[in-house]
Amino acid sequence: MPELPDVEGFRDRLSATLPGRRIDAVEVRDSGVLRNASARALNRALSGHRFEEPRRHGKWLLLPAEGPTLLVHSGMTGRPYYTSAADGDRHDRVVITLDRGELHYTDQRKLRGIWLVDSQEDIDDLLRDQGPDALGLDRHAFTEILRRHRGALKPTLMDQSVVAGLGNLLVDEICWRARLNPKVHVGELGDSDVRRLHRAVTSVLRTAVRHGCVPGLRRWLTRVRDDTDPSCPRCGTRLRRGRVGGRSTVWCSQCQPG
DNA sequence: GCAATTGTTGGGAG
DNA sequence: GCTCCCAACAATTG
Known part of the structure; x- marks a missing residue:
């Protein structure tokens, strides 16, 4: 499902909830969605950090957190979402507990997933082959x-x-x-x-x-x-x-x- | 059992 | 190098 409009919707909703939230714990329920880091590395890199303003390029969603950045590619069935209650989805693969609410990543088919990077160079590296964003292309x-x-x-x-x-x-x-x-x-x-x-x-x-x-x-x-x-x-x-x-x-x- | 599915990648052919 | 096709990834549905 996720194409640019869907991911822009993810970004927009997370933009209203995520910035300023402190990460307390990262729970990985299915490590099949982690593409370049272990659950332990995720926890260590993110705990105590606060999420900043989410960004998007093409179908990629970028969630910076004071140094480290989570890059999310939802594949065909992925969806990151914020929830203030302790509810969830059948296919939640990662649950990040925040100082208020939770960030979930649900994904039935796990075709893509989540990357953890710690520098702008690593972001550029992952997105190196991406053309210009289709939105706002003159x-x-x-x-x-x-x-x-x-x-x-x-x-x-x-x-x-x-x-x-x-x-x-x-x-x-x-x-x-x-x-x-x-x-x-x-x-x-x-x-x-x-x-x-x-x-x-x-x-x-x-x-x-x-x-x-x-x-x-x-x-x-x-x-x-x-x-x-x-x-x-x-x-x-x-x-x-x-x-x-x-x-x-x-x-x-x-x-x-x- | 088989085909199909809104995404991406890598290999190989032309 | 460019373009195209296929298989693979994974899970579910018709």
Whole structure:
């Protein structure tokens, strides 16, 4: 689930609760989510520290704590959340007890997880291959980035080293909005195509961030993509399903020819 | 039992 | 070097 809008929602909610909270204890219930540190190292590095303002880059969430920083990548099913009560989730893997409330990381599938780093250099290292964040990317920068690539549109937009934050649902929604076939090659796009694409990225992201997910709104592809026999919310044509770049893809052969 | 799943990585082919 | 495909990671659902 987590793409840029979801992670931005995590960041926004944690921003309202986490800064200033002191870490009292780190309880690791499933070390399968720890990617580069032991539970003991986590405890030692974080205990007594206070969380600062959370940040985000693409699908990465950064939780700095006066020196050490937790980097969270939620994979497909992860979600960090603050709770003031002692409630939780079935798949809570890490529970950090704070001086007030708790920070939980729940993750059913554990495809990614949590990294602990202790310097800006280590952060840069982990995020080295990330392209610029998709949110707030202006048209000039977007065009310049796109012009460096030749492959199919959808895999290019989903490549986190090209642009950081776009996932499967978002990219389908963006291509549909821009009336571009997900299989079209980036090199074939004209200036007006790129302009339309940038507008679609911006507007879809802005709305999705407001909702904290890719919303199934009235005139959105996401609303119908999981229907048994979905039709285009714009023109009514039966939607096509297939795989593009190895991912399940939905598009409208009428609105997105090619 | 088999396929599929909203993410990422590494290996290998062309 | 670039692009694409596959398998793997893991857990659950249809």
